[in-house]
Amino acid sequence: MQYIASISYGKDSLAMLEVIKRHCLPLDRIVHVEIMATKDIPADLPPMMEFKKKADKIILDKYGIPVEHLTASHTYEEYFYYVCNGKKSRNRGKIYGFPLQKGNWCNSRLKVGVLDKVQKGAICYIGIAADEPRRFHALSETKRSPLVEFGWTEEMCRAWCESNDLLSPIYTTAARGGCWFCHNQSVEQLRLLCKNYPEYWALLLKWDADSPVSFKGNGHTVRDFDKRFSMEEQGIISKDKKFHWKDINKTPL
Secondary structure (H helix, E strand, C coil): CCEEEECCCCHHHHHHHHHHHHCCCCCCEEEEECCECCCCCECCCHHHHHHHHHHHHHHHHHHCCCEEEECCCCCHHHHHCCECCCCCCCCCCCECCCCCCCCCHHHHHHHHHHHHHHHCCCEEECCCCCCCHHHHHHCCCCEECHHHHCCCCHHHHHHHHHHCCCCCHHHCCCCCCCCCCCCCCCHHHHHHHHHHCHHHHHHHHHHHHHCCCCCCCCCCCHHHHHHHHHHHHCCCCCCCCCCCHHHHHCCCC
16 A cells, blocks of 8 residues: 655645654655646746745655656647547537636646546545645545644644745745636736736637637636736726726727
8 A cells, every 4th residue: 555645835735744754654655746738838837846846855855755746648738629529519529628617627637637547546645734624525534634634724834834945936926826827817817927928828828719618717718818918008997996897898909
């Protein structure tokens, strides 16, 4: 029986490794699923990728186990352009395009499926904090949370990460954790992506033009956000006041 710690590089999963060590819990492997946007572009933004490299060195020094970076067999872009051939699907003959807001294909194909394969027949440690009861339903005989078992809260995890130089940049900047192309991002996160990573934004716009599914479940596209942000930059509309989508159609660019 193998014991595997699955980490996201967030405060809870990193502090979990310390709890495992302190309480002498068995641990054979540490794994992380590295999602790729394209074959050359990772799903995490550059600051997070740099943090992962630093964290890997600290983890190896502290616990003597290298972090295994696992990836799905295909990238997000490859699945995005995959043509649906299901006989009963109303989208037969169309590419997948952006995932739906609910029941999306990206999480299962790019992360969960990868973890399921490596964790089969093993005991998996996951970073659920003791003060996150809404997530306890994910725990079972084969999925354990050392943080819950030994009473570590989110605040305790953050404090430990801060004191050990392991606090992810997602907690110290306005940058979002997770995939930069995620359709569940907030407006502010999309605004930062547009401003700070124009090459990624250009790729997102390309996908937007090709997708048979709107970026947001409410029908708004990346092009809508692009126009909105451009109008903000020109002072035509303000991002500080209450926004209405009809405002972007008042004055043409």
